[in-house]
Amino acid sequence: MQQVFVFLILACVSSPGTPKSVDVDTDDDVLTGLEKKTLELETQIAGLKTEICALEMKMKEERDSNQNQLKGVSANVSDTMKVVGDHTAALATLRLDIDSLIQSVNSPPPTPAPTDVSVCPGDDWVEHNGHCILFSSESVTWNTAKVRCMYYGAHLMVVDTEELNTFLKIRLRAPDGNSHYVGGIDFGQANWIWDSTNTEIGYTDWRISQPSNGRTEHCLVVCSGSTCQWNDVDCYGNKKYICQKAAVHG
Template identity: 30%
Template sequence: MEEIYVDMKPPKAADPKRSRNQTGPRSSQRSFHSVILCLGLLSVFLLVGLIVLGVLYRDSAADLSATKENLTKERDRLQTLSKQKKTCPAGWKMFSCSCYLLSNESGSWNKSREDCRSKGADLVVINSAEEQTFLSTFTNKPTWIGLNDIQTEGTWMWVDGTPLTQSYWSTNQPDNGGGSDQWGEEDCATIRNSENTLWNDLPCTSYLQWICEKLP
C-alpha cells in the first residue's frame, strides 16, 4: 500500500503565463473596440450638437437682424414725422401745439360750441397761464370759452370733461348773476369782461363771439 501512494504524482498546476497569453489578446481587442465605439458615439453627439447650435445661432441672428431693421424703420418714421412742420388751416392761429380760431359772428354758448365742432374743433380749453395770456390778446371783448357749470351749479367743467383746476376769474367772479333775477342763471364762462382780461360768468344765451381750438 505504501508503494502505491509513493508512485502517485500530483497533477501539474496550470501555467499562469500560458493562461494570460490565451486570454490577454481577446480582452485587449474587446477594450479597444469599446473605446473606438465610445469615441465614435461621442463624435456623433458632438456633431449633432454643433449642427443644432448652428441652426439656433442662424435663427437668432436672423431674428435679431429683423428686429433691428424694424426698429430702424420705426425710428426713421418717427423722425420724419417730427420734422414735418405742423401748420394750422387758413384763418387759424397756432400757439404751442394747438390751433385757435376767433369767430366772425356772435351767438349763444351752445351755438358757439356747435360751430366749433362742425370745424373738427371745440370751444377752447385753457390749461396754462401762457395760454391764458395768449388768448387774452386774441380777443378784445368778452368771448365764450369752453367752461360751464350747467350740470351742477358751482362745479365748473371744461368741454373735454375735465374739472376746472387752474382758474383766472375776475374779482368776485363767478357770482351766478349775484342772485339777481335780472340776469338769470350765469352758467357759461367768458374770457375778458368789461374791466379786464380775466374770466366772467354770463347767461349761456348771451350773444358773444367764441374761440375754437383744435390740434393741427
C-alpha cells in the same frame, strides 16, 4: 707834278665848305615839315578825342535808355506774372467748383430731414404751441358756438394754463373788454368743468367777485371787462367764441 698835287690838296681842303651850307637848309626844311606833320597829327588827335567823347556820350545815353527799357520790361514781366498767378488761382478755384458740381450731380440727392411743422387748416386759424385756434367774427349763443366748433372738427377752447390765458389776453384785450365764449360750463351746480373733456377746471383767472353763479350765468367767457379776465355769463347771450383743435404735424 708837284703843282698838280698841291692843287688837289687845295681842292680837298676848300671843297667841304659848300656842302655844309646845304645841310643846314635841308635840316630846316625837315624840321618845318615835322612841325607841320606834328600839328596835323595833333589836330587829328583832337578830332579823334572829340569823336571818342561823342561816342562815349552816345554809348552812355544808349546804356541809360537800355537800362530804362530793361526796368520797364522787368516791371511788365512782374505784372504779367502777377496776372498769370491770379488767373492760375482762379482756374484752380474753378476746377474745384467743377469737381464739386460733378460730384453733386453724380451723388444721390440727400434724404430730407423729417420735419415737425404744425399745420392749421386755413388763414382764419392761428397756430399756437401745437394748437389751431379760431377767433370767430360772428356773435351767437354758447350752444350755437359749440355746434359751430364741432362743425370745424374742433371744440370750444380749453384755457387750462396761464400761458394760454396770456396768449388770449394779448389777442383780445380792449379798453371795454372783448368777451369770447370758451368751453367752461357749470350746468347750474357751481361746479365748473371743461365741456369737451368733462374735467374740472383747475387753472382760473376770474374777475373780482366772480363767478357770481347767477341763476342763468352758467357759461364762461374770457377777457371780460377792462382787466380782460374771466366771468360767468348767461349762456343765451350772443357773443363771439373761440374754437380749438390740435394742429396737424407734417
